[in-house]
Every structure is written in structure tokens, then in C-alpha cells.
Amino acid sequence: MLKNLIDRYGKYIALGSWAIIALLLMRHTPYALDEGASKALLLDWSISDEVASSALTMGMPDLRALIWLPLAYLFSGQVLAAKIFTILLLAFTAWQFYQWLYKNGQEEAALLATGLLLIAPLSIQQLDSLSVGAYLLASFALGHWMHSIYHEQVTGFNGYFFAQLALCAFAVSLHPAGLAYPISLLWLWHTKPLHIKQQRYFYIGIPLSVILILLLTLGWSDLHFWSNPTQSIVSILWGAPLEPGLSTQGWVLGLLLLALGVVILTLNRKILPKDILSCCLILGPIAGIVAADQAWAFLMLALFLFAGLPILLRPYPVLLKHGFLVQRGWLWILLLIVSTLFMRGDRFHYYEIENKVLSAQDQLIQTFTDDLNAFREQQEANKKPMPSIRVASQWPAITMIACRCDVLPLPPTANDPAAQLAMLQNINFLILAPTDPKNLGLASNLARLSNDIATQSLQAGGVILAIKPAKP
Template sequence: MNNWLFRIPNRYLAYFALSIWAILGFMLLHKTSYGIDEGAAHALLLVWSVSDNIVSPIVTLGFPDFRTIFLAPAGILWTGNILAAKLTTMLVMAIAAWAFHAWRFRSGYGESSLLATGLLLISPLLISQIDTISVAPYLLFVFALGAWSDQLYRESKQAFGGMYFAQILLCLVSITLHPLGLAYPLALLWSWYKNPLDQKHRIYFYSGVAFAVVMALALTSGWGNIEWFANPIKSLSGVFLGTAEGDTFGPFHWFCGIGILFTLILVIWKQFGNLWADFLGRILIFALIIGLLTGDEIFGVVALVICLYWGFPLLLQKSTNQHRGFWTQQGSVLLLSFVISTTFMVIDKENYQLLPMDYLSPRDALIKTLAEDSGLFSNSDLNQSSDAKTPMRVASQWPGLTMLACRCDALPLPPNAQDSEALFSMLKGINYLIFDPRNPKNSSLSHNLAMMDAGRVETVALQLGGVIVQIKHPSSDITPDKKS
């Protein structure tokens, strides 16, 4: 082979392909501080506060998930830079995709894993997860790393070696990221229950995994940022059409979501034995079951991974007929790959065209109103001198995002109060409330605000994403003349 291209090692071609994907993927990312995940905002603000030695109310939001560890280098080196955090997420996803491909390649599915990895990386759902710095890339990374760690530990057979503590740490990390992270310790426990090296190793893993699970659940305090029992069809439709917000979720999204659901059921039915026998596949099965309780985009990403990495081998199964034609061999797979990739790229192109329009979700549009409308920053103590003014404080349903966008002190919403008087006493020092009154969790807050005197609260903005309410404390009614 005299062609120089064939003399280049495959791994360098893979590096080049991932670099091209990273460049094109970067063009699809939003360059503003809006639209990212609430947990990611919490993690970034904590890293920035520590690196710059700034006192911040972010510590009142509780313990962040372990995205903080991954985002810490970018947060320390490029404090305040959202794009650095998104590029870190993109790097983590590239490593996770590489690990998935290598795992399936070693299992004898090299051709199908190559197609699956390529389609996974250009899927609109995954790119949107990178754009929001969601837990999905980190969770896939932990799953792949956990599968490789288990294999290396079993090959070394060294009790309390580095791979043992690595797996215990990965259990801790995965659980703090998302409820689907419980899939990894469950798969690990099942693996050591059914296939232990010996009884001593089994006891070591039982005790270590149990400790990691208890510790992680204590740190997360129930995954406060997770919304349970969402519509799984909505997340499955995002596999083809991208994330749908509000009224954009229509009949066509239902059709695509149901189609993906039937495809997922068919793949699991045909490949359940192979999925369950494979350690990484077993993790994804547990994650899919737990994901039914959340129904969010992370559930959709797991469904996409299963359909791609275990669906393509069904289409590429070798036929017993030795006189196969093109269509009975790989033509149908090529046609399907072309249709899927074209659909993905069309949706990606539409998202790219929306970037200059600065399109935001209803939630982010509401936060932007608070952050950028100068009329909203009329502090209740306007008549005080500039030295005597206190900083604006906001009680928000999304305190991390609000603090990130507004660069102001943001606290969580107050707990349910008995009546409007009790609520008003809790709001001492709070200038604004920002929340979604349609959320059932905020029904008590909405009721007490509605019953409050008009002189105490004022609705500043009412939008599709929620409401901004100004709190008027008695001190704000004191003018300089009255003080004299």
C-alpha cells in the first residue's frame, strides 16, 4: 500500500476525527451563561468562589455533585469562563465515546461500534447535554471507566489494589451525579454476587460499595435538582428532534418518541442476553430501569446508547446465505445510517441557525429579564447613598443559575409558610423572588404571596417561564425628608 493515508495508525486518525468533531461541536454551543444545568452552575460557582477567595452564598445550596472535580481545573485556570467548562464537558464526552467504542470493539463488534460512536457524537440530544453541562457526558464516562476498572481488577486479582478503590470512588461519583448513577453500584454488586473471584473479595466489595452508597446518598440529600416522573416520551423524542420546550412538544414529537420507545423495546428483547452478560450493558439496563422514575434527558441518552451500540449488531449479523447481495449484507445498514445521520445534522443545523437569534428557554428568558433589565435593579433602598446601599438579594427557584447570570446574592426559595405574615417575616433581606408559580412545589408560596398586602409585594414580570416579585420592606418607604 503506497498510499500514505493507509500507513497512518488508526488511533491518530481517530484523534483527528475527534478533533474535527470538537471544532464543529463548539460552533453549536451557546456562548452565554444562560441555559446551563442548575447543578453545573452550583459546581462552577463553588469552584470560582474558592479559586478567587470570594465569599459567596453558594455554600448555602448544599453539597454539589462530583462534576465539581471534573470542572475544577477549567474553573481554576479560567475563572468565570463558561466556555472553558463546556469544552471540559466535550473532552469528557470524547473520552467516554472512545471508551465505549474500545469496549465494544474488544467484544467483537468493531464495525457496529464505529457506526454507533459516530452517530452518538452528532446526535442533537447529546450536543444539547454538552451545551448545558449536563451530567449525561460525565455519567457515561463513569459507566465506561467503571466497566474497564472492573475488568482490570479481575485480571489483577489484587485485593485492596488501586482498581478496588477506583471502583468505590466511581460508585460515590456516579450516585452524586444523578439517580441513574445507582446503576453502576447495582451492576457491581450483582457481578460480585454471581461471579466472585472468591468469598473474601466478595465481602470487600459488599462493604465498600455499601459505604459508598450510604455516603453518596447522605451528600446528595435526595438529588434536589432532579424532577421526578417526567414524561419519558418527551425525552425519547429528543433523541431525533432535540430537546423540546413547552408548546414546541407537539404530535410529531409524540410520534418520534413512541417510535424510539418501540425500537428500544425491540433491541432489548432481541439483545437482553448479550446486554445482561456484558458488564457495561448491565449498567445501562439498570440505568434504563431507574430512568423510568425520572424520565428526563439522561434517560433519553441511555436509551440512545443502547439502541446504537446494541441495535446495529442486530442489523450486521452474518447471514448463512453465501450468495448475499449488497442489500442483504450492509446496504440496509448504510441506508439507515445515512437517514439517521442526515436527520441529526439537519436538527444540528437548525440549532446552529438559532444561535444568533439568542433563543432561550422560558426559564432562562425569565432569568435574563432579571439580570439584564436595568429597571429591575431598582433597589428598595434607592434613596440611600451609594456607600449605604446593600447588595441585591434574590430568592430563586434556580439559585445557581440566578447567581451566575445576575452576579448577585441568590438564595433558595423559603420553605412553606403557615400564612402570608409568616412568609413575609422569612423574606427579611430579600429584594426579589423568582420562581415558576405553575410548579406544584411552589403552590404554597404562590398562595401566600397572593394573600399578602399589595404594599408589600409587587409583580415585576410575568412570563411563560415564571414570575418575578419585588418584596417591599418597610425601610424602602422611608424617604430622606422623612428621615430628617
């Protein structure tokens, strides 16, 4: 009886247990969030509360805003609700990837790859920051599922047809790596068309949905393009560091992982025509390397696990004749090392949460938030009304969630300091990193306004500036 229950429900119990443990590793504070995710949350909260806020000035968010809108009506202002949803989504995605490998005769690889994906520190960090990595993988898994169903019942313009086009738009809105899904869908309809008329519908619908979403969101404004992929890919083993920078050891390891990724891509090039999930695993890291951030590294992690492990687990004749220990012993040692590194990274992530360790950027925002909260308490103690506080921040969405005040993006660089000051008439504070290349012109103008701007706090992550009120 017990054996039957374990066989039938054991996998679901394991996924549920992982989801509970992952929830315990989530921050309950508004820090370490992804800027794009924060922007989507703020827009949803503004809609659900029917409040006009400065979130609309931050630009169009990606389509996660549509998915999180029901959460905003149910749990307005609660970041943890979005994290719980993302945890459940990653559990569903891991199950779909497991089923995909299992049905392809890779039961051992499916079990190992899924387990390693769920305990990887990069996975936990993606969930904690609400980054797009989990949503990209979920898009690929959902696309594979919908494509399989649509092929079984090709009936023209049904719900699955439009759902696939919507999923193309959703994936592309997240990251350049999301282009892998529409390209894979076009490729499969080109190589394995079930119906010529349906093929034409997809030839028109897929490019149209991709172009429309890129025009609507104006590309990927929250991403840093041409980032160093070596620094990102190292985070596969022990998670992303709080501050950027690589040691010599990190450079060597990063280059080795990049080379390993190229080898896996090369060895798997022949599986492109196989199915949607195979195509997305191969094309996702290739399309996303133009913005090689942690979400791209998460896709590389999925590539290593779900495309690399099956290669390692193949029965090689050279090793078979030397017995089981020679054939599998080295692999189990490798898995032990990787698992140990993963668990060590998870423990360090938990240590950061328990000790409230923040990145330099988040520490700067927390300093401003603490000062603002202290001022609020002082006003309440003196029974005085709270004056209107308006902030311009380099990270407007994260700052707005943290300080719960009106926050705008940084103003553009003016031609001279006087014109720059005129742009700051309704701004009380500025939060920015003056050494950031895109802020050099603005920082130069602000530096020459020492009589009108005072430095509140100067930290490694940036500076907080107070705009002095204009003299009457």
C-alpha cells in the first residue's frame, strides 16, 4: 500500500516539499528584486488599488504584468505572493522537463537533471529576485506542451493557435533569449508542417506577434546588453555574487564553462528538428548571449543539465568493458562535487538573508528608506502632516517599492547645469550611481550645482542627493 502511494504520488510530494523549503529561502523584504519585475508589480498594484501613481512614468513593463494582475487584486502590495507563484511555476516547469526527458528514454538523466535544477543556488536566486529566468523556462515548457496538443487536433483558429502566438509575445517581452521560442516554432512548422494552410497562418502570426510586442515595450529597456558572459556563467555553480567582479580563478572557471557550453551545443546540433523543447534549449542561450545576465546563465544551467547530462550518461563501449564502477564511478563523483557546491551556495544565500546582507545598490536604497521612515515617525510624533516627497532614482521601481513614495526615473542630461536644475523643480531627492557610464553627463551637471544640491549619503553603491528648496 505504502509503496503504491509512493510510486504514484512520491514525485508530487517531493516537488511540494521543495516548494516549501524554497519559500523559506525567500526574502520578505523588498530588496534584491529585479527592476523589470518591480515595474510590473507596481503597475499591477496601481491598477488593483485604482490609484494613479508614478509607475506609469517608468515605461512599459514586460508581460509578467498580465500574469501577476490577479495576484495584485488578491494580495496588493505583497511581493511574497509573486514569489510563491514563481516557485510553483518553476516546480511545474521542472516537472515538464522531467516528463520530456523521461518520455525520450532518459529516465536517469531526467531525475538527476531535475533534482540539480531545483537545488541550484542560481535557481533560488532567480526566484528570490523574481527574475525572468524561471518564466523563460516555463515559456519553453508550455510551448512544447501546446505544440504537442495542437498537432494532435489541428482545427484552424482555435484557442491553442492564439495561445501559442500569445506565448511568443510573452517570451520575447522578457528577454532576447525568448526569441528562441518563436524561432523554434517557425522552424518546426517549416520542417514538419501538418497542414499547408496552418503553416501559412503561423508564418504570418508569429512574426506579427513578435514585432508588435517589441514595438509595444520598445525592446528590453531594463537589460544591460553585451554583459560579460564569463562573469554570469560562473554563477551556475555557487550563485550570483552581491557585487560584480571576477578573480583569476573565476575567469578560468568561467571560460571552461563557456567552452563546455559550446561543446554541448555542438554535440546537440542534430536534435534541432526534434521538438520545441530541444530547439529552445539550444537556441535560448545563443539568442540570449547579447544580454548575458543571470537569466541567461539560468538557461545555460538548464542546457548543461537537460542537454549535457544525457551525453554523460550514454553507455560508452570503452568504459563498459571495465565494469560498472569505471562506467559510472567518475560521474557520481562529479555529481557529488556539483551537489556540494550547490548546497553550499544555498547555505550562503540563507546566511545573507538571516544577516540582512545587501548589495551596494540595495544598501543605498535601504539607507534612504530608513531615513524617510524615521522622518515619517517624527512627523507623526509631532502630529504634523507628512509633506509630499518625490524622488528621482536610477532604480525607480525598486526604490518605490522600498520607500513607498513617489519615485520617477532619472531626468535626461541637460546641456548645462542651470537647465539641469530646472528639470529638478519638483524633485526632493536623487538616488544614482555617478560612476555608471550612462550617468556621467548627469553627474557632471549635478557636481556643478553644489549651492543647490546637498549630499545626503555617499556609499559604494552610489549617492543620495537632496535638492535644496528654491529661495523665494
